[in-house]
Amino acid sequence: MARPKLPFEFLVALRFLREGRMQTALILLGVTGGVAVIVFLSQLISQLQATIIDRVLGSQAHVVMRPLEEVNLRASTDPASSVLIEPRAQRLRSIDQWEAMVKLAEAQPRVVAVSPVVSGPAFALRGRASKSVALVGVEPDRYRRIVKMDTYMTRGQFQVDGTNAIIGIELAKDLGVTVGDKMFLRAAGGRDELLQITGLFDIGNKDLNRRWVFTTMKLAQSLLDLPGGVSNIDITVADIFDAQEVSERLQAGSGLTVDSWMTTNSQLLAALRNQTVSNNLIRGFVVVIVALGISSVLVVSVVQKQKEIGILRAMGTSSNRVMGIFLLQGGLVGFVGALSGVGLAWGLLQFFSSVYRTGDGAPLFQPQLDTGIALSAALIALVVGVLAALIPARRAAKMDPVQAIRA
Amino acid sequence: MNAIVSLRGLRKSYGVGTPVETEVLHGLDFELGEGEFCALIGPSGSGKSTLLNLIGLLERPTAGELAIAGTETRGLSEQALTVLRGRNIGFVFQFHHLLPAFSALENVMMPSIIECGIATAQAEAVAVDLLNRVGLKGHEHKKANQMSGGQQQRVAIARALSLSPRLILADEPTGNLDTHTADDIFALLREFNRERGSACLIVTHDPRLAARCDRRIELVDGCIARGN
Numbered sequence: 001m002a003r004p005k006l007p008f009e010f011l012v013a014l015r016f017l018r019e020g021r022m023q024t025a026l027i028l029l030g031v032t033g034g035v036a037v038i039v040f041l042s043q044l045i046s047q048l049q050a051t052i053i054d055r056v057l058g059s060q061a062h063v064v065m066r067p068l069e070e071v072n073l074r075a076s077t078d079p080a081s082s083v084l085i086e087p088r089a090q091r092l093r094s095i096d097q098w099e100a101m102v103k104l105a106e107a108q109p110r111v112v113a114v115s116p117v118v119s120g121p122a123f124a125l126r127g128r129a130s131k132s133v134a135l136v137g138v139e140p141d142r143y144r145r146i147v148k149m150d151t152y153m154t155r156g157q158f159q160v161d162g163t164n165a166i167i168g169i170e171l172a173k174d175l176g177v178t179v180g181d182k183m184f185l186r187a188a189g190g191r192d193e194l195l196q197i198t199g200l201f202d203i204g205n206k207d208l209n210r211r212w213v214f215t216t217m218k219l220a221q222s223l224l225d226l227p228g229g230v231s232n233i234d235i236t237v238a239d240i241f242d243a244q245e246v247s248e249r250l251q252a253g254s255g256l257t258v259d260s261w262m263t264t265n266s267q268l269l270a271a272l273r274n275q276t277v278s279n280n281l282i283r284g285f286v287v288v289i290v291a292l293g294i295s296s297v298l299v300v301s302v303v304q305k306q307k308e309i310g311i312l313r314a315m316g317t318s319s320n321r322v323m324g325i326f327l328l329q330g331g332l333v334g335f336v337g338a339l340s341g342v343g344l345a346w347g348l349l350q351f352f353s354s355v356y357r358t359g360d361g362a363p364l365f366q367p368q369l370d371t372g373i374a375l376s377a378a379l380i381a382l383v384v385g386v387l388a389a390l391i392p393a394r395r396a397a398k399m400d401p402v403q404a405i406r407a
Numbered sequence: 408m409n410a411i412v413s414l415r416g417l418r419k420s421y422g423v424g425t426p427v428e429t430e431v432l433h434g435l436d437f438e439l440g441e442g443e444f445c446a447l448i449g450p451s452g453s454g455k456s457t458l459l460n461l462i463g464l465l466e467r468p469t470a471g472e473l474a475i476a477g478t479e480t481r482g483l484s485e486q487a488l489t490v491l492r493g494r495n496i497g498f499v500f501q502f503h504h505l506l507p508a509f510s511a512l513e514n515v516m517m518p519s520i521i522e523c524g525i526a527t528a529q530a531e532a533v534a535v536d537l538l539n540r541v542g543l544k545g546h547e548h549k550k551a552n553q554m555s556g557g558q559q560q561r562v563a564i565a566r567a568l569s570l571s572p573r574l575i576l577a578d579e580p581t582g583n584l585d586t587h588t589a590d591d592i593f594a595l596l597r598e599f600n601r602e603r604g605s606a607c608l609i610v611t612h613d614p615r616l617a618a619r620c621d622r623r624i625e626l627v628d629g630c631i632a633r634g635n
Contacts, residue, residue, distance in 0.1 A: 003531040004513060008520050015508035311504045314465060315518045315566075316493015318486055402465045405504060 009321060013328035020301055027297045028337050031381055034290035035341020038283050039377045040348045045279045047365040049272050053240060056268060057261055059203050061146050061234030062243040065101060065250060066257045067093045092120045094229020101254055105235050108246055113145035113236040118220035120231060124213060125184040126175040134211045135187065137220020146234045149201060155179045156199025160216050165195035168209030169202045185213065187223040287384055294330055294388035302396045309396055310404025319397040326393035327386050334385020338378035411574050411606040412439035412462055417471035419457055431457050433629045434471065442604040444597060446617035449626035455610045456578060463576050464492040476573050493522055497567030499577035503559040505551040511538060512547040515565045522570060537565035541595055557588035564595055577609040581616060
């Protein structure tokens with residue numbers, strides 16, 4: 001003989017579910033679909049957002065410290081104010097006490113990299129070609145932790161010394177140069193230098209590939225007439241969404257102008273937030289629909305099973321245990337539906353990542369399932385299953401056994 | 408003889424506090440002793456099933472006292488009544504009321520599963536033995552819809568006996584069966600009553616079967632007309 005091994009509530013819940021096969025299949029289908037939509041959408045949107053952020057932040061610092069803008073202060077004729085603040089042309093200036101500012105930035109929590117940068121306008125000249133560029137003087141070992149230049153190098157290493165320079169592939173094309181060639185660089189102030197091209201990069205942005213020219217800090221300081229100075233300090237933070245907080249703290253501590261990527265890309269951030277809100281709305285609606293589905297099927301089940309409920313009550317089953325049987329049914333349906341939903345989401349990710357591709361043929365998103373998203377969706381399904389079963393379960397528990405048996 | 412069921416001035420009304428309040432049992436007094444085999448007879452609407460439900464602790468009386476196995480039930484919580492019912496009372500219904508999702512064996516084990524929380528080997532052994540005793544050896548894994556009415560009623564009797572209750576309440580247990588099967592079922596109840604000493608209160612319309620009981624209580628219009 002094979003006696004049932006499960007505890008009473010589990011045993012009865014499972015048998016009730018098995019007995020109403022069609023209802024159970026329908027309800028499972030609903031939960032599976034709901035969980036799959038939630039997991040698939042969350043995964044898709046989080047990956048797409050990560051890709052967009054990665055592309056945007058791939059070529060810029062999370063936080064940038066700059067000197068305060070210069071203004072003209074003039075005595076006012078207006079009795080209401082003593083001083084008039086007027087804008088004035090901004091010249092290239094160094095950050096005062098920049099070494100101390102670098103130390104201040106490095107001492108901040110959640111800051112993982114700090115790189116002083118000397119940056120200013122210049123012209124790249126070769127033969128009759130003349131291109132407007134941005135001269136960027138860096139310490140490569142520091143700067144590669146701000147922008148992952150090593151991954152962008154198409155030729156040579158991201159290493160500069162002496163009069164060596166690294167330029168983008170578009171500028172190289174415009175000037176007709178390659179690694180080993182020389183080009184002339186004239187800063188806006190008139191200072192110039194003959195540079196040896198030792199590396200080419202492709203940052204994935206044509207404009208930057210055409211504009212950036214990397215040299216040593218010392219050379220850039222000399223060409224831009226900023227002896228011993230730096231024009232900005234670039235900072236990387238551990239979590240990109242901490243950038244604003246870090247920048248506000250640094251601004252308060254340094255008195256400099258400090259911008260985070262979140263303020264310089266505020267429209268992108270708003271778009272991402274809107275996307276997240278719509279994703280959450282869709283998820284919310286799906287959860288409600290799934291909950292209603294579970295609840296309505298279980299309400300029908302309670303009506304269908306009232307005779308059995310009455311018999312169980314007559315045999316000594318308490319109303320709480322009857323309630324437990326129906327809560328368990330909700331939980332079981334939620335749990336099994338969550339498992340199959342996560343499986344379906346994984347399948348959908350595999351399928352759609354092979355269908356949708358970017359211009360260069362790479363998948364638009366990776367067919368990977370984030371464990372956190374899958375687990376949280378499964379947990380939500382389980383909780384929603386139990387909560388959705390509350391009303392039918394209470395109804396079953398309140399059932400008068402005499403009426404139930406007579407039904 | 409110890410009283411398993413003791414009623415003092417038991418009343419039951421429906422629609423209490425409404426204009427249609429109806430009293431269906433009018434102050435009943437009687438005792439049912441250990442091992443008694445008693446028929447509850449009376450015309451339809453006389454209150455037999457209501458009385459059985461009250462004694463079975465499925466409903467609460469409106470007034471009066473009701474003690475089961477020496478425990479006064481007035482003032483007991485729903486939970487306490489459930490425990491008292493589960494441990495002391497076995498039900499046999501007219502329409503068997505087996506759980507259709509479970510096999511005959513599981514149905515018989517069910518009171519024990521409810522009591523212990525899980526099916527024990529001992530409960531299984533008892534259930535198998537009971538099914539043998541009611542002549543259903545080899546039918547253990549059949550579902551209710553795979554058995555005849557008589558077989559289902561035998562399973563229901565085995566189920567009612569599985570925890571060796573001190574009281575068996577049977578509501579027209581043979582009402583839906585042919586004469587021959589009804590005799591068999593009645594004989595089974597009688598046999599277990601004698602063997603185990605469980606008190607039996609059997610609602611029946613069959614005067615032939617009632618005559619074979621040790622005692623008969625006749626209920627007419629909610630009052631005990633004879634047999635107290």
